[in-house]
Amino acid sequence: MIPQWVIEKKRDGQSLADDEIRAFISDYTSEIIPDYQMAALAMAIYFRGLDAREVTTLTDAMMHSGDQIDTSVLDMPTSDKHSTGGIGDKVSLLLAPMVACCGVGVPMLSGRGLGITGGTLDKLASIPGYRTDLDTNEFLDVIRECGCAITGQTASLAPADRKLYALRDVTGTVPSIPLIAASIMSKKLAEGTATLVLDVKCGNGAFMQRLEDARALAEVMIRIGSGMGRGVSALITNMEQPLGTTAGNALEVIETVEALQGKAVPDLLEVTLRLGIEMLRLTHVETDAASARKRLIETIASGQAFERFKQMVALQGGDAAALDDCNRLPQAPVVLDVLATEGGYIEGVSADGVGRAVLQLGAGRKQTTDKIDPSVGVSNLIQVGAVVSKGDLLARVHAANQAEAEVAREQVLAAIEMSGDKVAVPELVLGTVVDE
């Protein structure tokens, strides 16, 4: 295979042969093909796309560039959830123990956050002692013990994707649906889950801002999963406003604990349930949505899900007692109330705007090398559809110092749009895409 011929072929709009894709990825992983040829190919793919066969082969090649975890040794149905990233998205933390309580193993390899979207690992890392670096055996042992584990992707998993992902970030080739789909699916399939539910976020706080793009991405990922014998379905969920009422790492752990104690705000609970229903259906643990929903709610009502969450945290080295007494979690020194300057209906709470404020506070990374502050963020965030009077609490800013708190207060205020007219609570699930 001559790399530039493969690049030229794609540049000219032709389909690449399976062996061309496999050889390119294999040689890229082993550094026979340099970054500049992969960058040129990625840009050609940005413009020309990949057909269903090509993207499946690309995913398979990236998945096989490193180790794969064999979850069949667990001897239980397995399901994972992947979100394309949003603001205040702590769903994984609730969902994993809830689904595990229903007898489904949840092998969840998660990522750190970059930009305005928070990472599940960063949230869990705010619990003192919590290890996000389990090796494969430890990972499987935790699932065996409590039904779920959430840890970081090891270096040996899909190394081709790791290289390509970093390269795309600096070569303007991130927003390509086939490349995004192959990246997500190669990692998720390498982790060995038999089934997978995708939460494709759509809105101003998400990577995909248009419904048709979100749907296209979902369809490509489902086709890949189906082509590789895994059950995959997708929800497209609203990311115009943050999910739940907190954004920031320890603050989101606290909201998770409250949700597992039965005090979830409706949007967070509903998205979690809808994703959980899909996981139970895909694994055939439940066949209809109503009974799946009932069973999932029961895991919260019975207190089982919260116990399971604490068990998982403890098994991964975390201070489970901090979940019973959240004062043991990192606390920001300055807490500032954001108050309504006028009365009215909340028409918009920009996920992007809140995300930027939280990033600015230090809860996220502008660059992969940035350190994050687990204590800072926003809590008590008002939601679209609420009615407030002047002086009511719109949000509470948690900051490292007074100056940053005041900047964030203005940013949060600017993210909130008011209306004189009554505003409906927005649709949460914008679409469902299932394998046919």
Add this chain to the structure above:
Amino acid sequence: MIPQWVIEKKRDGQSLADDEIRAFISDYTSEIIPDYQMAALAMAIYFRGLDAREVTTLTDAMMHSGDQIDTSVLDMPTSDKHSTGGIGDKVSLLLAPMVACCGVGVPMLSGRGLGITGGTLDKLASIPGYRTDLDTNEFLDVIRECGCAITGQTASLAPADRKLYALRDVTGTVPSIPLIAASIMSKKLAEGTATLVLDVKCGNGAFMQRLEDARALAEVMIRIGSGMGRGVSALITNMEQPLGTTAGNALEVIETVEALQGKAVPDLLEVTLRLGIEMLRLTHVETDAASARKRLIETIASGQAFERFKQMVALQGGDAAALDDCNRLPQAPVVLDVLATEGGYIEGVSADGVGRAVLQLGAGRKQTTDKIDPSVGVSNLIQVGAVVSKGDLLARVHAANQAEAEVAREQVLAAIEMSGDKVAVPELVLGTVVDE
């Protein structure tokens, strides 16, 4: 400047600002921007193009990435010719001394060949002793002495182009009109010529195979030259069949000598004259085509041009006596006649087919690191429009051994198309593009 933002801007079809282009090229030259970002930008440019301002700025930035030769010290009008590359194209060898005889300085920095198109430097290097590595002072001295010099581009001239050219070759980003135009023009303008005539080859043996592409390339290059205060015009010439009757390095030197002795085949002479007329007009040495043509022909008829060529060769260290006695030039051990297997009219002599045969014989480079054999090639090549009988000579193959000679004979035969009907001699000049 954040490189990936510039890449994204071009990817999304926006125009780049002048300072973005200049910073990108400057940082690429000094290796602050790595190859992978330049490769991604080049591919984005392939798809999105560059407007007139952007391509002029890019050319200027690449030209200013290294040294520029100041030909004003010569105190004479200067003109150069650049060809986009063809088969059997020895025009530079004739043209430089002819134009120099008319009082125009010809500062010609030329390149080595790659692929089927031969390089002017490789042809001259077949003359024993000829130096293609003059430094700038030597280069100017030779022009001062005899009016023309043909040598290789030094490493300090347009280093950004040198890097980008090598990168494009391996990243599928060669066939981009703005990138081709900027590459050619940055080198040619750095060499300091006041005026420039472009010979844009069009046909199966050329890079540009469609007239509209050749015209578009010519127009972009003329606009760049005009934007930078240089007089530039272009001829689009036919490269469906090789130019002249030889292809191969020493063989083309012999054809040059014969042409300078008044025995040029019509197509070679006509293309040379048409380009020379433009050079005399651009430098205002002649104002009308007829008198320019007359003057150029006179340089051959008087023997002056041949003397000037020998003088240049001698000044550049070459064995000028080998031009009087061509047996001193490298000779191939095996010479094989290619005879007509049937009678008829010659309908086509594929420049691409002959070029591949000659490359296969060892006269060119498949890769930049290949060594070439100066003695091999094809001579006595029949031309379109000729009528032949069975057994007539169609070409003569010069090879390193019998086996290669026989392979080449079949390739040359396959490149020649016959017809039962009379065939017209093809148009030589397909178009003229001048600065308006």
